[in-house]
Amino acid sequence: MAARPAEIESGGTGPARRRLAPAERTPQILAAALEEFAERGYAGASMAAAAARAGVTKGLIYHYFPGKADLFKAVVRSCVQPVFSEAERMIAAFEGPKAELLRGLIELAYDRVTAERRERVLFKLILAEADRFPELAAFYNAEVLSRGLALVGNVLRAGAASGEFRPEAADAVGLAPVLLAPAIMASIWQMMLGEERAPDLAAMRRAHVDLVLRGLLQAPGPGAPAPPKRLR
Amino acid sequence: MAARPAEIESGGTGPARRRLAPAERTPQILAAALEEFAERGYAGASMAAAAARAGVTKGLIYHYFPGKADLFKAVVRSCVQPVFSEAERMIAAFEGPKAELLRGLIELAYDRVTAERRERVLFKLILAEADRFPELAAFYNAEVLSRGLALVGNVLRAGAASGEFRPEAADAVGLAPVLLAPAIMASIWQMMLGEERAPDLAAMRRAHVDLVLRGLLQAPGPGAPAPPKRLR
């Protein structure tokens, strides 16, 4: 499992045996390193093993990256960036009641949990290594958390301004993280405990959407206490 | 910082230089190992360093624990147990509206985040090492998460049965994790980003309690949409 340097590996077009252009080899190394870091953690990961996963030798990695820490940061950077394009497109394109948009965002977050194990593991990695890499924590804060909070916060403020949500919904500073947290924790529990022992994802999503909309929607009339107009 | 085996250490009564009874040395080693694991992670922690923190040598640790993995598990076990006594006492002793109890539990969770850095770090450790120690994940599930969910779930069902909460509150399977998640995530963000960059704890707590009570309370009368009767 870790002896032959260049052999069968990440199958694709041509197994790319030798002398690849840096633009082609770099992503191979990054992908292999992501696997290695995800499986063994930062300290537990071995440069030689990461190299073997990529079908190269350790020396070559040092030709592309100055050291282990830099490789780690490069892996993180290469993976976190594209996550938000989807949500941002969604918000930009959406027209309709803010409640529907908010519900869509929450459900998108839960769906994200179901898909792409890699991203989940990466989050765990960032969390675990945050104190050893302060700039990594700063990066996560700027590129992931702040962006997510801003996304939700804008929807909240827009809904409050339009009168669709209760005015308290404009308190995005406190509310936005509260709305994001359950989806993230669902992801974490899935990682820790596995699908069968972790809290039920579908039930969480249902209860989450219901709770949020109940708690935020302006009561339509003075009579009924804001029934959630049967959402999905 | 890591050269003298037995010297000045955890100050107290007598620095306990040599030949302690196992009942006295074991907790010293566990405490030192907790510090070491918390600072460097499982793979990054060094047995010799943990020993030095306890003022002993590596060999002695192997006299008390068969190996690194066993030491790690012993550390976790020794720390997680007492966390729940407070909440359980609180629930057992409480009489009054379930909404107040639920609010108290949520605020207790947030307060727990502010205090005792050790427990937070330990949670991070468990999360980071869960896949390498499946029985550790199982232990966390049984002794921490399940207990916490049951706690909240019982309150929810009781409130729904008494008519104080909306009947949907009885869906504890989905709702309980949704209610716990923001407090846990607040703790995680505090660890990752530090007090000043993480989402504001007080604002989260306020928004969280407000959202939950708004979303769960049965509307008192047909007039107002359940104002949260100025809590606290």
Next chain:
DNA sequence: TTGCTTATCGACCGGACGGTCAATAGCTGG
């Protein structure tokens, strides 16, 4: 005091790891 038990030390081992470097061989422009 004597002698047994055992907590404690400190030296040691095999190996793995991060990192370095000179040598090699695959491409590409001419």
Next chain:
DNA sequence: CCAGCTATTGACCGTCCGGTCGATAAGCAA
């Protein structure tokens, strides 16, 4: 077809780590 550039290798180094073990001495019982 050649020559030069550089991607790639593989051997190497110093270090540190988990784990072992025989020697030592602290405490206790008689």
